[in-house]
Amino acid sequence: MKLLKNMTMNELDYLGKIWGEIPATDSTQTIAKLKKLDFFQKRINRLKVVAIILILTSLIITLSFLSNITLEVYIGVSIIIASTAIFIGYYLKNQFYTSKLDYGVESARFAHEAITMLRRQNGIFGLPFLMFILFMIAGANIMFLGMIPDSAMTPDSESVPANPLYFHIIFSVLIALSGFLGLLVRRWRIRREVNPLIEELSRFDKE
């Protein structure tokens, strides 16, 4: 098939004609699909808000019914809940959502904005994540101070080496390890998904 026989290097008209022959998709249902999707998106957002309110309410009710809760437990739990809430809030604010982008702007500007957002997202797993893990460890340790019974503090049996320090060390290490694993997974995803995209978008941004 000699495609070039009708084309010189200086004109694209012939290719333009071929280009016009590209068959269209059968997209008669597109508008109906879009309306449906729009409706579901709004519904899902409402459901998310209701779910968060329900979880928080049930947590507060459960805590208020528990007896013999020491001040340390309250402080520890408060630190854990507050740091989680703050981190989730920060995460959601800086998370890369394509819906936050304005698709109607010039591609160079679009690429620049997307890169900025992607870099901001990468930043979540730097100092903010480290602070979150440290606060989780602190909260858990304060909570355990109020939870570990006195009997465990002073061993009366030879078989139980009940040094509370063990609890603190074990849980601190567990939280730190979970954080480290989470960080590793995120870094891997950044290398695999985010950085190549930034690199690709940079070509548009620079020009």
Place this chain on the structure above:
Amino acid sequence: MNVQQKEKLFLEVYTDYRLRIYRICYGYIYEKEQVDDLFQEIMLNIWNSMEKFKGDSSIGTWAYRVAVNTALLYNRKTKQYKKVSREATEYNTLTDVGCPDDHKLKETRLNQLGLSISKLDKQDRLIISLILEGLTYDQVSEIVGIKANYVGVKVTRIKKQLYETLKKYDNE
């Protein structure tokens, strides 16, 4: 913008630019399923961005921008697109046909063009698709956000690359 206005504007874009946008998807990606998928994503973004359209540019320019920008972020979660897939299937199948009729000829020509475009960089694919749609350098510049004379430089380079690739297919 109320729902009726949104629907009216969307229908306008859909009627006037559906085929052009579909061809841009075709120039950017080569597998039928992926082309359809990207097309749907563009339409979804047009629908969702409708309220942001302020009329600073023509609705056509705006629609093309949404199409190009959606393509830029398309498939961001998957590995690099496999360029060879279409080369290995459609093109070979079609050239095996002993006595191609007019329809087959058109398909073969389209495949050759598509394959040649597939050898280009992503940005170049989008630019040449817009040029093949008949847009001027100024219009492409308005969509992509690079200077018109630089669009010209790029198009010259792309044409050269296309010519070289097409020449290889002709010699096969």
